[in-house]
Each structure stands twice: as C-alpha cells, then as structure tokens.
Amino acid sequence: MVLHSALFRVNMAASIVSQTVARGLRGASANHLFLDKFKCARVSCRRWLNLQEYQSKKLMQESGVTVQRFYVADNAPDALQAAKRLGAKEIVLKAQILAGGRGKGVFDSGLKGGVHLTKDPSVVGELAKKMLGYSLTTKQTPKEGVKVKTVMVAEALDITRETYFAILMDRACNGPVMVGSPQGGMDIEEVADKTPELIFKEVIDIFEGVRDDQALRMAANLGFKGPLERQAADQIKRLYDLFLKVDATQVEVNPLGETPEGQVVCFDAKINFDDNAEFRQKAVFAMDDMSESDPTEMEAAKWDLKYIGLDGNIACFVNGAGLAMATCDIIDLHGGKPANFLDLGGGVKEKQVYEAFKLLTADPKVEAILVNIFGGIVNCAIIANGITKACRELELKVPLVVRLEGTNVQEAKRILSESGLPIVAANDLEDAAKKAVAAIAKK
Secondary structure (H helix, E strand, O other), rough: OOOHHHHHOOOOOOOHHHHHHHHHHHHOOOOOOOOOOOOOOOOOOOOOOOOHHHHHHHHHHHHOOOOOOEEEEEOHHHHHHHHHHOOOOEEEEEEEEOOOHHHHHHHHHOEEEEEEEOHHHHHHHHHHHHHOEEEEEOOOOOOOEOOOOEEEEEEEEOOOEEEEEEEEEEHHHHHEEEEEEEOOOOOOOHHHHHHHHEEEEEEOOOEEEEEEEHHHHHHOOOOOHHHHHHHHHHHHHHHHHHHHOEEEEEEEEEEEOOOOOOOOOEOOOOEEEEEOOOOOHHHHHHOOOOOHHHHHHHHHHOOOOOOOOOOOOEEEEOOOHHHHHHHHHHHHHHHOOOEEEOOOOOOOOOHHHHHHHHHOOOOOOOOOOEEEEEOOOOOOOHHHHHHHHHHHOOOOOEEEEEEEEEEOOOHHHHHHOOOOOOOOOOOOHHHHHHHHHHHHHOO
16 A cells, blocks of 8 residues: 555654564564655654654763763854864764754755764854754755754764664563664664574563663673673663653664773664653653644644645545545545545544644645545544535535445435535445546546
8 A cells, every 4th residue: 555655654653673673573574665656745644752863862861871972052153162062072063853864965055964073163163054044955854855943063982883772662572672783873674684683682571671681681682792791781771761761662772882982872862752641741742843843734633633745636534544545545546646644533523524624625736525434433424514514614616525434324414415515425435536536537
C-alpha cells in the first residue's frame, strides 16, 4: 500500500532503524516500502513529540548521561561567545531543525552544510550569521526548506570507535529491550541484514530494570574493554533511567562512542515519547517546537483529527487509519490522486465533522471530496448531520461523494437524501472511488 509506505517513513513514534533491528532479532526480514505513484508535497502524520537535538541532550545531561559540552544560541554574537566560553580544541556548530541530513543541506544564504567544524572560535560568529534566520534545505525538509532559529555550539570530540545502542519497547517481549551493535555510526539496518550476529539483544524485566550483569554483558558485546566496559555499562543504566523517567518508547544512541581520552560519550540520540504520558510529562512536552509543524496539521490536531497532506485533488474523509489508507489506494487504483489523509477516529462529534470539512475545503487543490465511513463506534447519523451542516454553512462548491455503512446507516441515508443537497451516494468503497474520479473528469 503506497500511503502506508509514506506513513511508515515519517512516523516519528518509532524509528525505522530500531524497528528493523527488532524485527531482525525476531527472525523477520526487513521489507522497505517506498513512495512510487504518490508524490507528497508534505507528509506530516499525527504529530508525536519531536525534540531538537539540543533538547534531547539536555534531558540526557539531567540523567547523568555523558554528552559533549554545548551551548545554544539564537543570534550570532551569542554563538561567538559560546564558542569562546567552551575553550575547546575544536568546535562543532549545528543548525537545529527537526530534519535529518543537515550536514549535506544548503541554506538560502548560500552557505553549504548545516554542520560545521572549526578550530577557530572567531569563525563561529560568521557561520552563525549565515545560518540563523535563513532556511536550510535537506533531503528531509520541504522544498522551501526550514528556517533556522537556533544553533548548537558544542565541543567537538574525536571518536576512536563507534557503537550503536538503543532501548525500545518490543511487543514480542512485552516490554523494553536493549539492542546494541559494535558496528555503530552507520546504517544499522544494513548491519542487521548482512551481519545479524553483530546485533545483540537483552530483554529487560520492567519490574527489575537493567541488571548489572546485563549492562556489563551489553557493554562487552559492544566491544568496550577494560575500564571502558564498566563506564559503558554505567551509561547504559543511566540511559534506561532516562527511558523510564520521561516515559520514552525509544532511546536510540548512534553513535555511542569512545574517545582517545578514554571516555564513553553519547554523541547523538533520538528519543521518542509515549504521547499518552503527556499528562505526566508536562515539562518535556512543553519543549515541543511547533514552529516547524504544518499549519493544517496543527489545526486538525485541535479537533482530534489526524491529517496528512498529499499532492492530489480528491479529499479523503474517513474514520480509521486502515480504512483511510485503503481509500487512498483505491482512488489511485481508479486513476485519481488523493489530496489528503484525514482520519476522524472513533468518538466523533458533529462539530469535528464540520471542522474537518473546513480543513478540506480550504485546500485549493481539492476538486472533490470522498466521505467513506464504516460506522462501528461511529454513529453514521452524526456524520450525516455534520455533513449537511457543513455543506450548507460552507456553501460547498466541489462534488461530494458519500459512502456510509454500519451503525444507524438507514437514518443517516435518510438525512442525506432529504437534505436536498447535491450529494452523490455510493454503494461501496470501489463505487465511491469511481464516482469521485468521474466527478472530476466531468469538470
């Protein structure tokens, strides 16, 4: 399923890397799905908390995890002062945006690269001038790039050896699992595929936590020797403490490295959080940077709607993620292009239906709307009332195709048929897709 591939690639709730490793450990092969016919202008699924690099490192510092010394600046003079204050042999300046590939990115100021190394602190100010306030475009950003508002000025450390380490929730083990490899700093999926013997796993008892023998065994499997083995084991236990403290679903460190000076350092980390724990983690979730979010997605989230913008012209209005993906696929099968993925969820109210229509009709690309509801928890009559209200108040000007099935469907069909609105009824999903595509063809 094409849309499933899009979701799979962008879902920040669990990284592809760790999931692939976990699947590999269970003997399953990693099948990667890529976009083919859908060209997504912006794929932005339900917004899980996604922290900037410096924010993740701050959380790690607070848990006693060893990271590089760093400062954060939002203007060039402060960046320069931070570089001088570090007093480091070498400094790394990193643009802070929620996208990968920063090192190979390009700024609209002309500066190439969102990551720069220098041994001269005075250079940092000039580099920061060309970063801050300018848009950085990488392979993971929209075409117009993302404006950089913050930079991280950090001590650059030499790395003698790189390893990979992660703690993640694994359904197969009914709890957290440590996953590690002595082959870090590279594509861990490739390691899992070509040399699975270099992937090590330790199942953690959620009540007991990480035992000393487990931490030491993982440190040894990662290749740490002598005093570094105990140091690495200590870092592993501290990372697990962080995992529990912030209600994480994953803490991934790549690389977990050792320096020539004999230090074990977490050089980079990706932390994913349990969205249901927001009520407990108010301080963490308050760090959420909404400035890079899609405005439509943010508006949808206010009404508990899950929205993904696509490049087509047929808006999809569906309840349930699986049904939404199937709807997008069948539209494509019949020669159409989905304009979005909009999931109403289960406990929908009329107001949500109305707000969903406002979002869909505000998109200038939308030339038709396909409503596909299979009512189990959802009452079809509520959907029908929301649809008629939206059509009248918003003066809907594009063709509307509706397929309803399930709870209270006869009452819903009566409401629609007696509304006097130009609504095209569909018998099933395929019929709905055909009629939506045909409606655009007639225009």
